[in-house]
Amino acid sequence: MFEGNGAELVIRLLERQGVKRIPGIPGGANLPLYDALGASRSIRHILARHEQGAGFMAQGMARTTGQPAVFFATSGPGATNTLTAIADAKLDSVPIICITGQVPSQLIGTDAFQEVDIYGMSLPVTKHNFLVRSVAELAHVIPEAFRIASPGRPGPVLIDIPKDVQTARIRLSELPEPAQPDPVEAPDVLALSQAAQMICAAKRPILLLGGGVASSGASSVARKLAEAASLPVTMSLLGLGALPDAHPLNLGMLGMHGTRAANILLEECDLLLVAGARLDDRATGRLERFCSEAKLIHIDIDQSELDKLKLAHLAITADVGAALAGLLPLVQAEAGQIGGQCEGRGPWLARVAQCKAENPSQFPGLDNPLTPYGLVRCTGELLASSEFSSEGEGAIVVTDVGQHQMRAAQAYPDLKPRAWLTSGGLGTMGFGLPAAIGAALANPARRVVCFSGDGSLQMNIQELATAAETGANVTVVLADNGGLGLVQQQQDLFYGRRIFASDYRVRIDFVKIAEGFGVRALDLNLSRAPLSDLERALKREGPCLVRVPVAAEDNVYPIVPPGAANIDMIGGEPARDMIGGEVCAAKGGN
Amino acid sequence: MTGSANDKITPKGFMALRLTVNNHPGVMSHVCGLFARRAFNVEGILVTPQQGGDTSRIWLVVNADARLGQMIRQVRKLYDVLEVLAFEADESSLERMDECMAGWEQAGPCAEIGA
Ligand SMILES: Cc1ncc(C[n+]2csc(CCOP(=O)(O)OP(=O)(O)O)c2C)c(N)n1
Ligand SMILES: [Mg+2]
Numbered sequence: 001m002f003e004g005n006g007a008e009l010v011i012r013l014l015e016r017q018g019v020k021r022i023p024g025i026p027g028g029a030n031l032p033l034y035d036a037l038g039a040s041r042s043i044r045h046i047l048a049r050h051e052q053g054a055g056f057m058a059q060g061m062a063r064t065t066g067q068p069a070v071f072f073a074t075s076g077p078g079a080t081n082t083l084t085a086i087a088d089a090k091l092d093s094v095p096i097i098c099i100t101g102q103v104p105s106q107l108i109g110t111d112a113f114q115e116v117d118i119y120g121m122s123l124p125v126t127k128h129n130f131l132v133r134s135v136a137e138l139a140h141v142i143p144e145a146f147r148i149a150s151p152g153r154p155g156p157v158l159i160d161i162p163k164d165v166q167t168a169r170i171r172l173s174e175l176p177e178p179a180q181p182d183p184v185e186a187p188d189v190l191a192l193s194q195a196a197q198m199i200c201a202a203k204r205p206i207l208l209l210g211g212g213v214a215s216s217g218a219s220s221v222a223r224k225l226a227e228a229a230s231l232p233v234t235m236s237l238l239g240l241g242a243l244p245d246a247h248p249l250n251l252g253m254l255g256m257h258g259t260r261a262a263n264i265l266l267e268e269c270d271l272l273l274v275a276g277a278r279l280d281d282r283a284t285g286r287l288e289r290f291c292s293e294a295k296l297i298h299i300d301i302d303q304s305e306l307d308k309l310k311l312a313h314l315a316i317t318a319d320v321g322a323a324l325a326g327l328l329p330l331v332q333a334e335a336g337q338i339g340g341q342c343e344g345r346g347p348w349l350a351r352v353a354q355c356k357a358e359n360p361s362q363f364p365g366l367d368n369p370l371t372p373y374g375l376v377r378c379t380g381e382l383l384a385s386s387e388f389s390s391e392g393e394g395a396i397v398v399t400d401v402g403q404h405q406m407r408a409a410q411a412y413p414d415l416k417p418r419a420w421l422t423s424g425g426l427g428t429m430g431f432g433l434p435a436a437i438g439a440a441l442a443n444p445a446r447r448v449v450c451f452s453g454d455g456s457l458q459m460n461i462q463e464l465a466t467a468a469e470t471g472a473n474v475t476v477v478l479a480d481n482g483g484l485g486l487v488q489q490q491q492d493l494f495y496g497r498r499i500f501a502s503d504y505r506v507r508i509d510f511v512k513i514a515e516g517f518g519v520r521a522l523d524l525n526l527s528r529a530p531l532s533d534l535e536r537a538l539k540r541e542g543p544c545l546v547r548v549p550v551a552a553e554d555n556v557y558p559i560v561p562p563g564a565a566n567i568d569m570i571g572g573e574p575a576r577d578m579i580g581g582e583v584c585a586a587k588g589g590n
Numbered sequence: 591m592t593g594s595a596n597d598k599i600t601p602k603g604f605m606a607l608r609l610t611v612n613n614h615p616g617v618m619s620h621v622c623g624l625f626a627r628r629a630f631n632v633e634g635i636l637v638t639p640q641q642g643g644d645t646s647r648i649w650l651v652v653n654a655d656a657r658l659g660q661m662i663r664q665v666r667k668l669y670d671v672l673e674v675l676a677f678e679a680d681e682s683s684l685e686r687m688d689e690c691m692a693g694w695e696q697a698g699p700c701a702e703i704g705a
Contacts (some may be wrong), residue, residue, distance in 0.1 A: 305665075
């Protein structure tokens with residue numbers, strides 16, 4: 001039995017779904033919801049400082065746990081402020097549920113105070129959205145939102161609830177059962193055996209893993225398949241972490257700032273097996289010249305991703321985890337010897353090893369935390385060693401958007417699925433800090449490190465207050481180059497070195513700013529023992545900011561010029577005399 | 591979709607898509623918005639209520655270009671779309687759609703609706 005108003009019903013249904021935390025900001029149109037939330041004993045509210053921040057906090061929770069996360073905003077400006085975080089979740093397939101207050105039903109369509117058509121505005125950026133028209137609908141819509149957000153290809157859902165629906169009384173003899181994800185259909189057996197044959201018949205195959213592998217928990221089966229079929233593996237930005245860096249089959253990331261080896265070898269492959277990746281242009285470069293000689297097997301849970309950009313020779317609509325698990329025994333049988341190699345892979349594996357040796361990644365200054373790559377690598381090594389890892393689960397790595405993001409992707413040692421949070425599809429500056437706070441609150445036993453840039457940090461810097469208030473275990477490692485580094489890099493390389501509108505003339509004292517918000521901070525440049533100060537900052541309870549000055553002129557290499565083929569990437573070559581010598585400088589070494 | 595091998599093919603005639611959808615005020619936005627943001631023009635459209643008004647049938651007449659398969663997959667993903675079927679069609683259906691309204695049209699426009 002339930003008796004109460006619509007707002008109380010919403011909160012009760014959220015409790016029954018197991019929701020524990022809701023970031024958000026109150027306002028006139030969602031005050032009934034807040035009144036009901038205030039009375040909840042199992043849901044904690046996190047008062048964000050901007051609704052975009054609240055949305056990214058929800059993303060931090062959802063990306064690390066895989067469970068849908070809910071956030072609240074009021075009507076009008078509160079609602080419009082959520083849109084960037086929702087669009088970001090759409091492009092990276094993250095299950096978040098945004099619940100907005102709306103003006104009372106009778107006022108909808110009258111340009112009432114703080115009325116905007118958030119239903120219409122969120123249409124293109126949600127997996128689905130609802131405008132709730134009666135209190136009775138809530139009992140269906142709330143569980144349904146959970147059923148929509150996570151199964152299949154996850155995505156954001158928006159529920160717009162007019163104020164009168166929140167305050168209307170309702171009596172239900174029974175509350176609806178919390179939604180369970182629908183079972184996904186098993187992959188087509190025939191298609192899988194065809195895939196197994198193609199894999200084993202190929203001379204030069206490559207396996208490309210995307211974000212879908214991380215989100216369906218398929219990393220370990222992907223690795224087993226790669227090993228069983230001797231498949232060299234490359235990963236998209238969101239797919240990183242499926243294989244240890246030092247694994248001989250690991251080629252690293254492909255695409256715009258990928259490894260030279262991955263981009264070169266993709267050009268040579270005769271079969272590309274894509275699992276849970278959507279062949280975004282940052283990954284493929286100029287499409288006509290991407291793996292132009294190769295056959296394509298494409299596995300994705302979203303049928304509309306198949307044949308969207310590149311026609312597949314074999315398209316399999318399936319959960320990647322299920323598909324790869326189904327493929328594994330078939331490939332093993334096909335190879336004739338369980339756990340053995342597909343025949344004739346020797347020359348290809350030799351070529352892969354040679355190409356990797358000839359193209360070690362070039363990360364200068366790795367062991368100095370005061371360099372752009374060193375701050376990433378040293379942080380990673382400190383977090384991997386010592387007490388941090390003894391608790392079982394390692395650190396969660398979050399980034400903002402820019403050069404620092406690409407360097408984290410390239411040089412952070414051994415990223416892990418669901419512990420690597422970055423805005424891939426939308427590339428949203430300002431993602432980092434709030435996503436890190438959300439991740440820290442949903443995973444209180446784990447340390448969260450957020451690599452940020454001075455431009456990105458300023459886009460949601462107000463959330464330092466939320467970090468201080470919640471005591472979230474977030475260390476922001478700020479690569480401060482006094483400007484929009486990645487923009488400067490494009491201007492430097494592709495716009496005749498005309499650096500315009502991308503350097504800040506006012507230098508901000510981020511240490512003071514952080515302290516002003518109640519967050520401890522240090523400038524690593526002023527430290528006498530940078531490494532041990534960094535370690536202390538990473539160990540400290542609660543939020544902390546570490547500023548590291550870096551030079552904006554330091555570009556990230558390699559880089560594929562926008563619109564060019566991956567193979568035409570520039571930079572990142574080893575100095576001639578280093579070839580074969582310092583292979584260990586590659587990711588995973590040193 | 592630009593740059594894909596797909597869009598180089600020129601339109602060859604029309605197709606009619608028959609969508610069965612849940613009938614509520616937002617459905618048309620979901621369907622039309624999808625076509626608009628993928629820059630896919632809808633040439634003709636006809637909506638009729640079904641089964642006492644719980645569902646509607648939307649007929650869309652579209653160019654049969656190479657992206658249509660992808661469009662149909664996208665339409666199928668819409669939560670309120672229950673079924674999508676594609677039929678071969680031609681211009682004549684567009685003219686006939688207009689004819690349906692001819693009787694009302696002949697009576698002349700109505701002045702008294704407060705508009
Ligand atoms: C919201 C938003 N606005 C603009 C951009 C375009 N953009 C991409 S990277 C970048 C510069 C990022 O600067 P910073 O965070 O300082 O990182 P850096 O490249 O300097 O490491 C800009 C402006 C973006 N990605 N997101
Ligand atoms: Mg910067």
